[in-house]
Amino acid sequence: MKAFIGALCIFAILVALVLSNSFYVRNTLKGISELAIDLERSSAKEENDALVKLWSSNRALLSLSIEADELERMNDLIESLNSLYAANNLAEFQKYCRLISELALELSGYECVSVEGIL
Secondary structure (H helix, E strand, O other): OHHHHHHHHHHHHHHHHHHHHHHHHHHHHHHHHHHHHHHHHHOOHHHHHHHHHHHHHHHHHHOOOOOHHHHHHHHHHHHHHHHHHHHOOHHHHHHHHHHHHHHHHHHHHHOOOOHHHHO
């Protein structure tokens, strides 16, 4: 009986970790998406810096859940966004903001816990 209770506790801890990871990843990526949308509308330096800071501060933890090529894709888009901001290329800048937003929403969708995801 002790082994069953121990296994049940370990299972509960693993489920809690999976759910908290899903919550963290989805909220972080939705925050990145919202910042990118706001940045597309305003093109403010502060929002650009906030997006870069949010991405760089959370990239290490996100790498535990998201594939390396997807992380690299997002990293490339954000670096390109900085270059376009410096070059003052507004049309391309807005395009990259939309691409970042769409990729962030796509990646957050992968982390959604559902019955379909379990099966």
